[in-house]
Amino acid sequence: MQTGLQADQAHSNARPPSVVRPIVIRRELGRQVERRLDFAPDTILALAEPSRWLNAKGVCDMQTRRFGRTGHMSSVVIFGAFAVGLLSQEEADQVMELVLARGVNHIDVAPSYADAELRLGPWLETHRDRFFLGCKTQLRAREEAREELHCSLERLRVDCFDLFQLHAVATMEELEKCFAPGGSLEAIVGARDEGLTDYLG
Numbered sequence: 001m002q003t004g005l006q007a008d009q010a011h012s013n014a015r016p017p018s019v020v021r022p023i024v025i026r027r028e029l030g031r032q033v034e035r036r037l038d039f040a041p042d043t044i045l046a047l048a049e050p051s052r053w054l055n056a057k058g059v060c061d062m063q064t065r066r067f068g069r070t071g072h073m074s075s076v077v078i079f080g081a082f083a084v085g086l087l088s089q090e091e092a093d094q095v096m097e098l099v100l101a102r103g104v105n106h107i108d109v110a111p112s113y114a115d116a117e118l119r120l121g122p123w124l125e126t127h128r129d130r131f132f133l134g135c136k137t138q139l140r141a142r143e144e145a146r147e148e149l150h151c152s153l154e155r156l157r158v159d160c161f162d163l164f165q166l167h168a169v170a171t172m173e174e175l176e177k178c179f180a181p182g183g184s185l186e187a188i189v190g191a192r193d194e195g196l197t198d199y200l201g
Helices: 003-013 017-036 089-101 114-132 142-156 171-178 184-193
Strands: 064-066 073-075 106-108 132-137 162-166 197-200
Touching: 003 114, 064 132, 064 162, 073 197, 114 132, 132 184, 142 162, 162 184, 171 184, 184 197
Parallel strands: 106 132, 132 162, 162 197
Antiparallel strands: 064 073
């Protein structure tokens, strides 16, 4: 029987190199953050190779794709903010400068990503219009999910999200908790009705 890691590796090996590379980068990033190695911002998003992101004139040439029904033209590289969750504010600011310079325009963050929301807050306060912002909750009851959503807005220093999602719904049992009366789905639908998020996921 395959372990989860073996199964994941086998699945990854079947993908085109353009898809495999970001997976490898995320794994390596996780190892670096856990070990608190010397900070190297150019490794955070595998953006260390300018030739991959700059055109012949030295200008960033990040590709974009339509992000589902939102209509937003998101960069093909989306910034997973766990990358800054265990960094200092100074280090996080350097990362976000790199993210912006490389043309990334979509951020994914969650309360469970250590201090990521606190690290992004000062940046989003002045750059909110440059990013499509997605956040999420792993809580399953309406009131606790609603409270967490409001706390995320406060920590991120923003008025609303572009997308808010139910995080890590991996089993039917989890799904049933979300969709049950008094479940977290009611919280995020209510947030959309209040204008606190444009889209749900």
